[in-house]
Amino acid sequence: MDFELLIGIFPQVLLDGLILGFMYALIALGYTMVYGVLEFINFAHSEIFVVGAFVGVEILLTFKALGWLDLVSPFLVLLLVLLVGMLASGLLAVSVERIAYRPLRGAPRLIPLISAIGVSFFLQDAVRLFESIWRNAFNLVYPTMETLNFRFNLTETIDVSVKSLVVIVASLLMLWGLHALVNRTKIGTAIRAVAEDQATASLMGINVNRMISLTFLIGGAMGGAAGVLFGVQYSLINPYTGFIPGLKAFTAAVLGGIGNIPGAMLGGLVLGLLEAFAASYLSLLTGGAFGAEYKDIFAFSILILILIFRPKGLLGEVVRERA
Amino acid sequence: MRNARLRIALVALAAFALVLPWSGETPAQSKGTIKIATQSPLSGGQAALGEGIKLGTQLAIDKLKGPLEKMGFKVELVPFDDQAKPDVGVANAANIIADKDILLVVGHLNSGVAIPSSEKYKESQLAMISPANTNPTVTDRNYLNVSRVCGRDDVQGSVGAEFAKSKGIKSAYVIHDKTTYGQGVAEFFKADAEKKGIKVIGFEGTEEKSNFDPILTPIKAKNPDLIYFGGIYDQAAPFFKQAREKGIKATFMGPDGMDSSDLTKIAGTAVKGMFYTSVAGPVTVYKDAAAFAKEYKEKFKKDPEPFAAQAYDSAAIGLKAIEAAAKAAGGKVPSREQVSVAVRKTKHTGLTGAVEFDEKGDPKKALYFVLQVASEDPAKWGENKPIKTLTIAAPPLKKS
């Protein structure tokens, strides 16, 4: 075994894992927001994420066609795309809630789950239908922006690209913003009140429906932002792209303690690191007998182990058990 | 209230029943309808490739149905969506063999669906011509009704390895996509490369579609001369792109799953100069292929997907065989078995080369090309030049 190699790639793998982890964390925030308030897995979140990615690519492609991409600073463009993507995804999440989940409030918890699965199927093909008419394409590619692709060489073997840094910074900002919003503002207090007890909250003069819509708006917007950043980072998207990252992010949210915002972040990071290390090291350590293809088994096994010892996730649930 | 609801449901059902036709009747004036079915995923993640198969077949039928129509038959396409799922494919297959008008199936995309479905086709000796199933098992079962126009994984892998050797490659890293196709090609590439003295310093499978960083890091550290990706372009392109972005300088190579302008559309300059093996010649070699690409684009407003040309050829062979069988049957609709027999006898020069089947349904001599990506511009995909051309016969049937 080549120990020099094993140690040599360690920092780079760590970095890869962190970037992936922040990506998962961003998506996980959407799951966790909704879960925290409604105790329900918003299965359609992965499609809301994809819609964000598609809105982003459409804007960028339009900009490119108009030749604006080279004129404006890429960071400004990215900011704009992020905002529009967040808005679109947020509004979509709100309408999905209004149409497919609100009539089911109070039903046994599996009922909205199935409805969410239905929404997810519907949205996947709706996006595909739209893109096949609009661009007659299935895979869409984010236009390259040279500035974002630039890589800093930290050492000879370790480097990091600007867009990866953008992902990290954006995730941290959003986590902080979300945390502050939920814990320090009046709206946040209202949301938490609704999460605690809807009936009492409404007696206190809180408009429960509006708060729930707001939760979906925020969660959806997080998903939209994640979608745009995903597109910028990995460039290729198609209508079914959301499924796997969605599944992973959901896992991350549970890992950290679902409904818990810092937990989602931590869960995402743990999962990202696990995956990166498994994918990079398994093959090296076992001499090729097991390889990167086992990274999901590895990640899920660790998940099961963690949950056995901490059945409520790493940081625990915030949601109180309802009678 | 409940009664009203029931009544509405009944009325709706009745309306539905009225609207749906009692299908199966054929117009009196024609001698009968001949249907050609396609089975490929039309929804789900592989829909783009599956649709290519359907559209290629459709184009072939529209263009080449003339002789059969002259004989008084009506020729129709019946597309089925197998959703890339074996159980759906088998159910469709049962539906297909129940429709006596269907004389040919063009499909599938996934060997995993093709193998169980063709067990069903075999029940009535319905001919299936596969445009895309490169898994050796497809024809190694030696069924009369199963043929394919594409090459086999085992051969394509060796072609790649031989070429790599001739380029002076000393070490290779092999990645595949954990599908029947990708892993199959990759394994054969690995085996042959090692035989030829190329050191395979890594062999890795992954289902990952977007984030390849963790796989690329060890590759970068090991610094191979060549990276071989056994898989399809939509996974390979982001992989190659991220590899170059990470500063990996190895030569890239892949099988015919790379053969799509989308490869350059996604990966841009990263794949310029990379090599891929293919059984489908570039348009510069086959003049018909250029015309096909043009017509396809005119008709469907997009470039042909990787297996569209093979599907076109499959359908063309099928149509020819049906025509021959119909003539032999005295101008009547031939039986399925007659068509299956006729398919095996058909010699056809199509878009992807001359096809003639051996006893088990593989193309007798398939042309294998090694091509190089000429430009990062997707529009110039057609300018990719064959670097090397090999004619290799399919391995003979193993007698067990």
Added chain:
Amino acid sequence: MKRLLSQPVPAFIISVGLLGVTAYAVSHFPRSIVAFMLFQASILVLYFARMSAWVKGPLAALTLIVLMPVVGSINGYYLEIAIQVGIFVALALGLNIVVGLAGLLDLGYVAFFAVGAYTWAVFGSPQANQFLAGGLFPLPQWWFFPFLLLGVGMAAGAGILLGLPVLRLHGDYLAIVTLGFGEVIRVLANNLDKPINFTNGPKGITPISRPPIFFDPALRAVGIEPDPNVIYPLYLYFLVLAIVGVTILVNRRMEDSHLGRAWEAIREDQTAAQAMGVPLVRSKLLAFACGASFAGAVGVLFSAKQVFINPESFTFMESIGVLAMVILGGMGSIPGAVLGATVVTVLNLQVLKGLSLWLNELRNAGTTIFGWSLADLPTQLEPAKYERMVFGLILVLMMIFRPQGILPARRRHRELADGSGEQP
């Protein structure tokens, strides 16, 4: 209609009449999906019709054992659908125990199906020669039946294996762990072709032996030359029917048993159940094991039916599909699970496919709507491509307008209607 069905004599006439007419329609229009669907609907009418069990039982048996095979021999496609419906019914019934009765959300149920399928596939094909010396494989066909039991055992074992570590979890944590388990099994099946080749990886295993035609001499004695193409679908149909029959029977007994009550108590309130002396660990483990065992049995059958299996058949979407069947039908309800599985399978294989085939036919015929030719429909709008979209829409609408499922559990209803049958 409803009133008529609630009286024994008209109910008998109506249901027998409907069955007869629709079966005749199928024989007359063998390619019409509508005819077959009406036939299926009349089986449903038979279920709803109120008549003595002595009449209904034989009538149902007659329909399923005689009429269905006859219909299936007219159009083999219908038999294939019936077999797949049967497979999914058994799966849905198994999952119904875990999710519906015990209230444990299982998102990786298909893993047990895979365990059963691979159990027979590996040993019923030459595959096992790859890691066991002696060249004994494929095992002779008659091993299929012991393996049916072995599949049950293996899957139940896997269920306990999964159950043991995760019993402390509940709600969505359990869901995510089962989801992970399902993925682990699939990825294992996909990867265990090296270092030792157990599953042949993505290439899958073929050819898998089919069950033996043990009644072959009997058939020949009656003068029937068995044509495997005809016999096997029928044979598999009866096997599936038998498995479904056993499954329903076991489910029925289970529901009213001590254990079934324990499950429902756990579902309603775990803490209260524990306080009442329900052994949580054992009950939950048994729920996992029971649910899994049905999947194992049909898994064995599935691999024999398909002749070829690879990991593509056991994805997460498959688990979701079975879950949707249970919930659409009505959680915790046996007829609900049966109907849910039938509806989803028929919808997937028949209705949506039929609809897109029909539109395709209209296009080929050059039909025009308001002077606009259907043939001009751009290929992007091809309905065959949007089956999943329609399925999703149906799921949402169904949940909004009938969240309790098509046939909700009748326990409550029964409890209120007659107290006599409910003595502990």
